Amino acid sequence: MLDVKLFQMETFLSEPYEDTLAPQLKSAHERLQDGSGLGGDFTGWVHLPRDYDKAEFARIKAAAAKIQKNSQALVVIGIGGSYLGARGVIDCLCSPNYNLKKKSTPNVYFMGNGLSADAMQEVLDLLEGVDFSVNVISKSGTTTEPAVAFRFFRDALEKKYGKAGAKGRIYATTDKARGALKSLANEEGWESFVVPDGVGGRYSVLTAVGLLPIAVAGIGIEELMGGAAKMMKLCETASYENPAWTYAALRDALYQKGWSIEVLACYDPAFRFMLEWWKQLYGESEGKDGKGLFPASVEFTADLHSMGQYMQDGTRNIFETVVRLGASEHQLYVPRDEDDGDGLNFLAGKPMDFIRDRAMEGTLLAHTEGGVPNLIVEAGGKDAKSLGQLIYFFEYACGLSGYLLEVNPFDQPGVEAYKKNMFALLGKPGYEDRKAELEAKLKK
Amino acid sequence: MLDVKLFQMETFLSEPYEDTLAPQLKSAHERLQDGSGLGGDFTGWVHLPRDYDKAEFARIKAAAAKIQKNSQALVVIGIGGSYLGARGVIDCLCSPNYNLKKKSTPNVYFMGNGLSADAMQEVLDLLEGVDFSVNVISKSGTTTEPAVAFRFFRDALEKKYGKAGAKGRIYATTDKARGALKSLANEEGWESFVVPDGVGGRYSVLTAVGLLPIAVAGIGIEELMGGAAKMMKLCETASYENPAWTYAALRDALYQKGWSIEVLACYDPAFRFMLEWWKQLYGESEGKDGKGLFPASVEFTADLHSMGQYMQDGTRNIFETVVRLGASEHQLYVPRDEDDGDGLNFLAGKPMDFIRDRAMEGTLLAHTEGGVPNLIVEAGGKDAKSLGQLIYFFEYACGLSGYLLEVNPFDQPGVEAYKKNMFALLGKPGYEDRKAELEAKLKK
Numbered sequence: 001m002l003d004v005k006l007f008q009m010e011t012f013l014s015e016p017y018e019d020t021l022a023p024q025l026k027s028a029h030e031r032l033q034d035g036s037g038l039g040g041d042f043t044g045w046v047h048l049p050r051d052y053d054k055a056e057f058a059r060i061k062a063a064a065a066k067i068q069k070n071s072q073a074l075v076v077i078g079i080g081g082s083y084l085g086a087r088g089v090i091d092c093l094c095s096p097n098y099n100l101k102k103k104s105t106p107n108v109y110f111m112g113n114g115l116s117a118d119a120m121q122e123v124l125d126l127l128e129g130v131d132f133s134v135n136v137i138s139k140s141g142t143t144t145e146p147a148v149a150f151r152f153f154r155d156a157l158e159k160k161y162g163k164a165g166a167k168g169r170i171y172a173t174t175d176k177a178r179g180a181l182k183s184l185a186n187e188e189g190w191e192s193f194v195v196p197d198g199v200g201g202r203y204s205v206l207t208a209v210g211l212l213p214i215a216v217a218g219i220g221i222e223e224l225m226g227g228a229a230k231m232m233k234l235c236e237t238a239s240y241e242n243p244a245w246t247y248a249a250l251r252d253a254l255y256q257k258g259w260s261i262e263v264l265a266c267y268d269p270a271f272r273f274m275l276e277w278w279k280q281l282y283g284e285s286e287g288k289d290g291k292g293l294f295p296a297s298v299e300f301t302a303d304l305h306s307m308g309q310y311m312q313d314g315t316r317n318i319f320e321t322v323v324r325l326g327a328s329e330h331q332l333y334v335p336r337d338e339d340d341g342d343g344l345n346f347l348a349g350k351p352m353d354f355i356r357d358r359a360m361e362g363t364l365l366a367h368t369e370g371g372v373p374n375l376i377v378e379a380g381g382k383d384a385k386s387l388g389q390l391i392y393f394f395e396y397a398c399g400l401s402g403y404l405l406e407v408n409p410f411d412q413p414g415v416e417a418y419k420k421n422m423f424a425l426l427g428k429p430g431y432e433d434r435k436a437e438l439e440a441k442l443k444k
Numbered sequence: 445m446l447d448v449k450l451f452q453m454e455t456f457l458s459e460p461y462e463d464t465l466a467p468q469l470k471s472a473h474e475r476l477q478d479g480s481g482l483g484g485d486f487t488g489w490v491h492l493p494r495d496y497d498k499a500e501f502a503r504i505k506a507a508a509a510k511i512q513k514n515s516q517a518l519v520v521i522g523i524g525g526s527y528l529g530a531r532g533v534i535d536c537l538c539s540p541n542y543n544l545k546k547k548s549t550p551n552v553y554f555m556g557n558g559l560s561a562d563a564m565q566e567v568l569d570l571l572e573g574v575d576f577s578v579n580v581i582s583k584s585g586t587t588t589e590p591a592v593a594f595r596f597f598r599d600a601l602e603k604k605y606g607k608a609g610a611k612g613r614i615y616a617t618t619d620k621a622r623g624a625l626k627s628l629a630n631e632e633g634w635e636s637f638v639v640p641d642g643v644g645g646r647y648s649v650l651t652a653v654g655l656l657p658i659a660v661a662g663i664g665i666e667e668l669m670g671g672a673a674k675m676m677k678l679c680e681t682a683s684y685e686n687p688a689w690t691y692a693a694l695r696d697a698l699y700q701k702g703w704s705i706e707v708l709a710c711y712d713p714a715f716r717f718m719l720e721w722w723k724q725l726y727g728e729s730e731g732k733d734g735k736g737l738f739p740a741s742v743e744f745t746a747d748l749h750s751m752g753q754y755m756q757d758g759t760r761n762i763f764e765t766v767v768r769l770g771a772s773e774h775q776l777y778v779p780r781d782e783d784d785g786d787g788l789n790f791l792a793g794k795p796m797d798f799i800r801d802r803a804m805e806g807t808l809l810a811h812t813e814g815g816v817p818n819l820i821v822e823a824g825g826k827d828a829k830s831l832g833q834l835i836y837f838f839e840y841a842c843g844l845s846g847y848l849l850e851v852n853p854f855d856q857p858g859v860e861a862y863k864k865n866m867f868a869l870l871g872k873p874g875y876e877d878r879k880a881e882l883e884a885k886l887k888k
Contacts, residue, residue: 008888079745079746079749080749080750083749084750095562097566099544100543100544100570101569101570102569113746114712114713114744114745115711115745115796115799115800116711116714116772117773117774117775117796117797117800118539118712118714118772118773118826119712119713119714120776120796121773122545125545125546126541141785142786142787142788144799145745145749147788148791148796151778151779151781151788152776152779180785180786181785181786184783184786201749260761261705261738267559267560268558268560268562268563269557269558269560270563276750279751280749283750283754284750284751284752284753284754286754286758287751287753287755287756287758288754288757288758290757290758290759290760291758291759292754294705294738294740294754294758295751296738296740299558301558301589302557302558303724304859304862305524305557305589305645305724306524306720306723306724306728307723307724307731307739308728308858308859308862309727309731309859310727310728310731310736310858311731312859312861313731313733313858314730314731314732314734314735314736315735316734317704317738318738328560328561329561329565330561330562330564330565332565334592334595335595335596337595339628341585341624341625341628341631342586342591342624342625342628343624344586344592344595346871346872346873347592347870351561352560352592353561354870355559355588355870356559356561358866358869358870359559359588359862359866361865361866361869361882361886362863362864362866362868362882363862363865363866364886365886366861366862367861367862370861412753413757414753414754414756414757415749415752415753417813418748418752418803418806418807418810418811419806420810421809421810422802422805422807423806424806425802425805425806426791426798426802427790438805438809442805442808442809444452
C-alpha cells in the first residue's frame with residue numbers, strides 16, 4: 001500500500017509538527033469530507049470512487065469498445081484538466097511512445113491544448129486515410145483552444161464521413177445540462193458524457209473526462225477506479241495513518257520553514273505527464289493570494305545530468321518528493337562483454353531495476369546531504385490499480401494542503417486574467433473598450 | 445535579428461542597473477572572450493562557430509547521408525548535454541512527433557538517458573525488422589546510463605549484422621584521444637567524432653555531439669552553424685547592443701531584487717525540449733555554492749490552464765522569459781460554422797497564429813499586472829538559422845550570468861555526489877568501505 005515518509009526527518013523538522021498540525025488537518029479533513037469548506041461545492045471528487053454514475057461508466061466502456069472497433073485513432077480535444085490526466089495515465093501505463101508502438105488499440109492524439117498551427121496540421125496529416133473519432137471535452141464548450149480545435153476536427157470528420165457519418169464518431173464530454181457544447185451535442189445527436197458539477201477540471205481524471213480516452217487506450221478503468229476507491233477508504237481516516245495527512249503535513253511544515261519550491265521526481269520517463277498533471281493539481285490549487293509552493297518536476301536519472309547540479313548545490317530553497325513506482329514491467333539484464341572496455345562487468349547479469357534502485361538510493365543520500373529534504377512516496381506498482389491509488393492520494397492531500405494554507409483549493413480566478421485580455425485583443429464583441437486600452441499598453 | 449527586452453521595465457527595475465552592471469559585464473565578457481576566467485579551459489564553445497573543424501563537419505554530413513541511406517532508425521545514446529541539445533533541435537524543427545510522421549529520413553530514438561528497462565525494451569521492440577545504426581556519445585565512455593544502453597544496442601546490432609556488419613553502423617562521439625569509448629572505437633574500427641576538450645556537455649550541441657543526430661533528421665546543419673556564427677559576431681560587442689548582455693543584466697538585476705525563479709515559456713509545443721536544454725544550461729551553470737536562479741519551464745497556452753493560476757496569483761518570486769518563435773510553418777484559418785454554437789465566429793477566417801499572438805500579448809499584460817516581470821526574447825523564426833542564433837545567444841548569456849554570479853559556469857561538481865553513492869551501492873570495486881556506510885544510513 002502507498003506509503004509516505006521524509007527521509008532523515010530529524011535533520012529538517014525537529015519540531016513536533018505532527019501534533020501542531022493535527023488540529024488543522026482534522027478541521028481540513030472534516031471540511032473535505034462534508035464539503036463545508038471554502039469551495040465546498042467542488043468537492044464532488046471526494047466520494048467519486050464510491051458514488052460515480054455506474055450506468056455512465058458502462059456507457060464509457062461501450063463507447064471505448066466501439067471506438068476501438070471502428071477507429072484507428074481518437075482525437076482527444078481538451079486543455080488543462082481535460083487533457084493532463086488522461087495523457088498522464090496513458091503515457092504512464094501504455095508508454096510515452098504509445099502512438100508509435102504496434103498495438104491493437106487506436107492511436108490517441110491530444111489536441112486543443114494550445115494554439116500551434118503546426119501541431120494541428122501535423123495531426124490532420126497523420127489522420128489522412130485513417131478512420132478516426134473525436135472526443136471533445138469542455139465543461140462550457142466555449143474555451144478558446146479546444147473550441148477552435150474542435151472546429152477543425154469536426155470539419156475533417158464531416159468531410160470524410162458526411163454529417164450523418166460524423167455524428168456517430170463525435171463524443172462530447174461536457175456539462176450534464178447546460179452550455180454551448182451540451183446544446184450542440186443535443187442538437188446534433190452526439191453521444192455525451194458528463195463533467196460532474198462538483199468536480200473541477202484538475203480533479204476530473206476519474207470522471208468521463210479521463211476515463212473515456214484511458215479506456216480507448218486499453219487500460220482497465222475498473223482497476224483504476226478500484227485503486228482510487230481503496231485509497232478513498234484509507235483517506236477517510238482522520239489521523240496520520242492516512243498517507244495524505246502525512247504528505248500534506250510534511251510539505252506544509254517545510255513550506256513554513258522557508259522551503260518554497262517542491263520538485264516532484266520520478267525515475268521512469270513514462271511518468272513525465274503525471275508530473276505535469278501533479279503540477280496543475282498543486283499549482284492551480286495552492287498558487288493564489290500570493291502564496292503557495294512552486295511546483296516543479298524532474299525526470300530521473302536523465303535530469304540528474306541537468307537539474308542535478310542545482311539540486312545538489314544551488315539555492316537551498318527546494319525540497320524533493322520522489323514517486324517510487326516499483327518494479328518495471330520488463331526485466332532486462334546487463335549483457336556481459338568479455339573485453340569489459342567500459343569497466344561495467346561488475347554489473348553484468350544484473351537487472352536494470354537493480355541499477356535504477358541504487359541510483360535512487362544514492363541520489364536520496366546525496367541530495368539529503370546537500371540540504372534538500374526528500375519525501376518518498378512508495379506508490380506500489382506501475383499498474384492501473386496503483387495509479388488509481390496514487391491519483392486519489394495526491395488529490396486528497398491537495399485538498400488538505402489548500403485548507404492548511406487557508407486558500408480555496410478549488411477555484412482558479414487567476415486563469416481568467418489572460419483570457420479577458422486575449423478576448424479583448426482578438427476583438428471579441430463586448431470587449432471593445434478594453435481593446436484600445438490594452439493595445440495602448442502594449443505599445444509603451 | 446534576435447532582440448531582448450523587459451516589458452514595462454520601470455515597474456520592476458527603477459534603478460539604473462545597466463550602468464551599475466556594465467563594468468562587471470565588461471569584465472565577464474573579456475574573460476569569456478579570452479578564456480581567462482574561472483573554468484576558462486571550458487570556453488572552447490565561444491569561438492566554435494568560427495573555429496570548428498571543417499573536415500570533421502564534412503565527415504558528419506557524409507555519415508548522416510550514409511545513415512539516411514542504410515538505416516530506417518538511428519539510436520542516439522547519451523545523457524545530459526549529450527542528449528538534450530539534439531532532441532531539442534529535432535523536436536523544434538522537425539516536430540515532437542518526428543518519429544510518427546511520414547518522412548524520408550530515419551527515426552531517431554534517444555536512449556541511455558535513464559535506467560528504465562521498459563523504455564529500453566520498447567525501443568528494442570521498435571527496432572525489430574528495422575535497419576538501424578547507433579551513435580554513442582560519451583566523453584569518457586564510462587558514464588553508467590549510456591554505457592549500459594550501449595551494451596544492449598551493440599549486442600542487438602551484432603546479432604543482426606554480425607560483428608563486421610555492426611562495425612559500419614556504430615558511430616562514436618567521444619574524446620579525441622583518451623578514454624574507454626575512444627579506445628574501443630580504435631580497436632573496433634568504428635567511425636568516431638570528437639567532443640572537443642574545451643566544450644562541456646551542456647555547451648556541446650553545436651559540436652558533433654548534436655550535429656550528427658540533427659543532420660540525420662534532415663536539418664541543415666550549415667544553417668544552424670551559420671546562425672550561431674552570426675550571433676557569435678554580435679556577442680563580441682562589449683556593450684548592451686549585445687543581446688546577451690541585456691539578458692544577463694536583466695536576470696541578474698531581478699535575482700538581486702529577490703526574484704528567485706525564472707520560468708522560460710514558449711507558445712509552441714515543439715519547443716518543449718529546447719526548454720529542457722535551457723534548464724540544463726542555466727541550472728547546471730549557475731546552481732552552485734548555494735546560489736542561482738531556479739530554472740523552470742512552461743509550454744503555453746497549454747500550461748496557462750495549469751501553471752497559469754500560480755503565475756498570475758501565487759508566491760511573488762518568479763519572473764518569466766518568453767521565447768517568441770515568430771510565424772508557424774503552416775498557416776491554418778479558423779473554419780466558419782453557420783450555427784456558431786460555440787460563439788467563435790468572430791474568429792472565423794483568422795489564422796491560428798493571430799489567435800496565438802493575441803494570447804501571448806494578453807498573457808504578457810496579465811502576468812505583468814500580476815507582478816511577474818516578463819522578459820521577451822524575439823527569436824526570429826522557427827528555422828535552423830534562427831535556432832542557431834538562439835542557442836548561441838543563450839550560451840553566451842549563460843557564461844556572462846555565471847561570472848556575474850561569481851561562480852564557475854563551466855563545472856558541475858555536484859553531479860558527482862549521486863554517482864559516487866550509486867557506485868558504492870552497486871558494489872563497484874574500490875567502493876567497498878563506502879557501501880557499508882551508505883547502507884547503514886539508508887536503514888535509519
